[in-house]
Amino acid sequence: MDFSNKKIIIFDLDGTLTESKADMDAEMADLICRLLKEKYVAVIGGGSWRQFEEQFLRRLLCPKENLHRLHLFPTTATRYFEYVNTEWKEVYADILSTEEKTKIFGTFAKSLEKAGYKKPERVWGELIEDRDTQVTFSALGQQAPIEDKKQWNKANNAIREKAATILRELLPEFEVRTGGLTSIDITKKGIDKAYGVRQIERALQIPISEMLFVGDALYPGGNDHAALDTGIEATQVNGPQETKDLIRGWVR
Ligand SMILES: [Mg+2]
Incomplete structure (x- = not known):
């Protein structure tokens, strides 16, 4: 895999950046901040926006000027948030009736x-x-x-x-x-990680060939598996520690 040609790294949240529904630790937060200096980063997870704020954002103490490269897709990309003028703004939401x-x-x-x-x-x-x-x-x-x-x-x-x-x-x-x-x-129907990847493609105008997906459940039946339908390059990790090793290799 050629990391240098990737513009954006898409991470699953639970089990990939954090233990299931647990807070992101300081080491991971630091690695994400360092990655944001070079690449766009997107996070897709099943959790609510509130959970994203508590579990992930609250822990992420990056310089504000790098946060515009971070794009957040809670509830499996049925919502999209971006950082505009020092605030997180909702771009869209697909609400159930x-x-x-x-x-x-x-x-x-x-x-x-x-x-x-x-x-x-x-x-x-x-x-x-x-x-x-x-x-x-x-x-x-x-x-x-x-x-x-x-x-x-x-x-x-x-x-x-x-x-x-x-x-x-x-x-x-x-x-x-x-x-x-x-x-x-x-x-x-149709809301899965593949939907998320396509939403990111549309929102950020980045081709899928320049994306990399990192998740802990890419195996058949896992909740990251659908992402592969888009043809995205993907890396399976067995938990946050392995994700850290990956990022360390990239930001060295
Ligand atoms: Mg997961």
Whole structure:
């Protein structure tokens, strides 16, 4: 791979720049700042804008003049934010209608029961969250600690996969994806990482051949896999540490 001909590096957020839903650490923040001096950087993730702010932006203490090279695509690129005149501005948002949301919430309830999901005794926050452009189920609640999520995933991932399969049958007009360790995301049809890559191409007028995608779930069935449909060059990492090694090689 020739990194010098790449204009933009697109990172998945959860599991790639940060541990699942955890804050970005200072070392990663520093590496991203250094990368922003040379390249455009885009971040696509299933999380909400609020999550992007807390998990990623709050930690990123870069000189402001480099932030215009950073482009953020929360809720799987159904929203796009850019940095204009010292502020983050929303460029677009693909909002789900009230009818669509009602249908998704009802179908979640049915499908989870059928798949054998039982609400754990302790949960952290809402189980099903309305993120306007996306509805997200998290088996332990939206703010569950990472260790609990890892444990749940080990014991119950088959239930999550089964629920996702049932949801895909009942909601063919929507996109159903598993993400992170405990989540299922539902968006409008055609909203996936490929959609995100094409939105970036359109918004920034950068050809896909000059993009590189870095993600922890590029394998078939993973929530980064769809990005490959665009023909984008991509690198699989097994977590933030490997992502750091990659960036270190680039900014040396
Ligand atoms: Mg990921």
